[in-house]
Amino acid sequence: MIDDEILAGIEAVLMITDSAVTAEDLAGSLGLDEETVLEAIQTLKADYDGDEHHRQRGFEIRHVAGGFRIFSRGDYHEVVKDFLTAGQSAKLSQAALETLAVIAYRQPISRPRIAAIRGVSVDGVIRTLLLRGLIVEAGKEASTSALLYATTPQFLDTMGMNAIDDLPDIAPYLPEDADVAELGAQDTEVLAEIDGALDDDLDDDSDSAAEMSRVAD
Template sequence: MTDERDDPRTADPPAEEQPALDLDAMPGGARSAIEAVLMVVDQPVTAHELATALELPEPDVTEIIEQLEREYAQQQRGFTLRCINQGWRVYSRPDYAPAVEKFLLDGQQAKLTQASLETLAVIAYRQPISRSRISAVRGVNVDGVVRTLLTRGLIVEIGTEGEQGAMLYGTTPYFLQRLGLSSLDELPALAPYLPDADVVDELIAQGHG
């Protein structure tokens, strides 16, 4: 009797190999490629993660990041590279915080959407909370909404969770100011209507099933 594991007709097809990344063919090469990635990541990434994804030596990646950081400072750019928990990401430069704050406080941005308000409520009542948990409570992907709330200054990254290092989010003093509250203790009693932690964990597990 033939073992199905040895039968080529039943064997799984080989996974398609991804073509090698040709950074030299890109304008600016590896340096610009690293810069482009750091501009779009939602969470800080390590030099090791960048090196692995872009198929570069890790020391070269670290050197390029440090060069970019120095150049941004010399050119007085409005943004900089910061290292948080060994991960790098682009942030607005603290020197320009008054300009960013004035833009936000003057209400130059459109009103929050219903999705943003619902996500903000989940964060306010369940903080610190990761994006996966927020998504489990709301039942939809919240990546874009979280970015909007970060940009508005209503929430902030406040650490990481577990071995996977999932970013945790919480509300800011500006959030309280906009609601006219002095502390989170003054929030209405909405928390009992949100799923318990074990229910959220089950929803997350189902989402990965």
């Protein structure tokens, strides 16, 4: 019988991930062997599916893309859809607005790149924007095969624009040394430059301090 703490640990990981997690990765993060992880997943799956003594949950574990994820149960697709699409005139959340802005300025862009720019999972927000008709799938990224997303004519209509070129220039709102074109695409190089600049500043500060010390002496 699988320990409750192991079951809870696997649940915790699967609840926060925005992509499928392999049994190998789960085993490594929890310090278990893969056989135990697979047995635990089957235990959780049976628990979620319910039986004559326990109710069926509104979510389930699915084996997808070589790993495991927790999804809302397919039986309740219409309920979830109605909830997400209820009140189309309702304001978007801050998270949805931020994600929509990233897509608008960087389209077409993949979900992993959006998540990297925002620093949080955007899985649920992407689904909401798709259901609202504000974004659409626009092919796949050549290097990773990840789905790409772009804004729709409905987005332009909602924003009162004729074309995506009507988006305001965001450069004035960014730091002077920020290069919007590099965001996400070459974030490693940009971070390396920033780290290098910080190191140079620290070296300059150290040299200045040493010089002041000599003058004082």
